Amino acid sequence: MSIVSLRAILSGAALLSALPATTGAIAQMALPGAVAPAPAGSVAAPVEPGAKPKPRAAVTPVAPKPPSEETIVGRVLYQDGEARGSIELQRRGGALEVARLSLVGDRLTRSGETCRIEVSEPLRLTLRQTSSGLHRFEVEFPACPFSFDALDGAILASSDGRACELKQADCRADPNGLWGMGTGELDPKRAEEMLTMRARIEQTVRNDYKALYDKMKSEKAQRKELVREQAGFSARREEICRSYAQEADFGYCALRVTEARALTLGTELANGFKKTAEAEGKKKKR
Numbered sequence: 001m002s003i004v005s006l007r008a009i010l011s012g013a014a015l016l017s018a019l020p021a022t023t024g025a026i027a028q029m030a031l032p033g034a035v036a037p038a039p040a041g042s043v044a045a046p047v048e049p050g051a052k053p054k055p056r057a058a059v060t061p062v063a064p065k066p067p068s069e070e071t072i073v074g075r076v077l078y079q080d081g082e083a084r085g086s087i088e089l090q091r092r093g094g095a096l097e098v099a100r101l102s103l104v105g106d107r108l109t110r111s112g113e114t115c116r117i118e119v120s121e122p123l124r125l126t127l128r129q130t131s132s133g134l135h136r137f138e139v140e141f142p143a144c145p146f147s148f149d150a151l152d153g154a155i156l157a158s159s160d161g162r163a164c165e166l167k168q169a170d171c172r173a174d175p176n177g178l179w180g181m182g183t184g185e186l187d188p189k190r191a192e193e194m195l196t197m198r199a200r201i202e203q204t205v206r207n208d209y210k211a212l213y214d215k216m217k218s219e220k221a222q223r224k225e226l227v228r229e230q231a232g233f234s235a236r237r238e239e240i241c242r243s244y245a246q247e248a249d250f251g252y253c254a255l256r257v258t259e260a261r262a263l264t265l266g267t268e269l270a271n272g273f274k275k276t277a278e279a280e281g282k283k284k285k286r
Contacts (some may be wrong), residue, residue: 061211063270064263066134067152069096077155077179079104081186081245081252087155087179090122098123098139105173108165115171117143133267134260143168146175154180154256156240178253183245191250198255201262205233208265215272233261 072089073096079085090099101119106112125137134149144164148155156178163174209230216223241253 061266061270063133064266066263067150067259069135069150071153072150072155075153076182078182078245079157079175079179080177080243081180081182081247083182085173085175085179089125092122096125096137098125098141101141103144103164103171103173103175105163105171108167108170108172115169115173117166117169117171117173131268131271132260132264134263144173144175148179149260151178151180151256151260154178156257156260178240178244178256180256181252186246186250186252188249194255195251198251198258201255201258204262205258205265208262208269212265212269212272215269237261 073091074089076086076088079087084104086100086102087098088100089096091097098119099122101123103117103119105115105117107115119141124140126140128136128138128147130136130149132149134151136147136149138147139145143166144159146157146159146164148157157175159175161176163172163176165172209226213223213226216226237254237257240257241247244253247253
């Protein structure tokens with residue numbers, strides 16, 4: 001394996017640093033549509049004979065809150081759950097930045113030989129506005145620029161589907177995919193719990209998708225795009241998660257990606273109702 005540091009790439013000096021292992025618990029993300037159950041022993045108020053039931057007040061969807069950035073700060077997140085690639089984030093002066101980054105790839109000049117790039121100098125992050133409701137950060141790493149969405153205890157990295165060719169390091173690395181819990185953190189006792197959580201969130205995705213589809217009756221182009229996105233979601237999730245460690249047993253990657261989809265749909269649904277309400281308010285003022 002060939003190991004090359006960031007400074008070796010940019011300035012020629014070696015900068016190698018080991019990344020410490022860490023563990024973390026899975027936090028549950030609050031999703032729209034959750035309703036607290038009635039207290040045990042409570043009885044619904046009786047309805048008088050002949051009385052008409054009161055119409056239910058329209059419920060305005062509320063945009064779900066994105067996962068806290070604190071769930072990814074100070075932890076080592078592993079690409080596909082394995083030690084082949086890792087990233088650690090930290091706060092300095094209130095700003096979030098990459099403290100350490102390790103990318104593993106293939107040698108450009110020797111097919112089949114592995115190479116590793118270690119970055120131990122802080123990399124700045126720039127927050128970008130998106131319509132997904134998630135916090136997206138752009139990593140200022142000229143040798144291999146990429147961005148990521150902050151999830152619950154994980155990040156979903158993207159470089160527009162392209163791998164980076166770092167010719168100075170004779171290495172080709174691909175940062176795309178989910179970076180999260182490592183194999184040593186996956187607790188077999190929680191496998192069933194994660195699968196159950198995923199099933200519940202998938203139902204939220206279906207409900208919000210249907211509600212959003214119904215709301216787009218007069219917006220044919222947007223409705224068509226929504227159908228296309230939803231139809232491709234399962235295939236995209238499979239592509240992201242097929243290489244994640246022990247995915248068949250835990251479904252950890254699929255859980256996080258599904259949570260992200262639920263948050264995106266919930267945000268779009270809430271924003272759609274908000275725009276409608278604002279438009280109706282302007283009409284009344286005229």
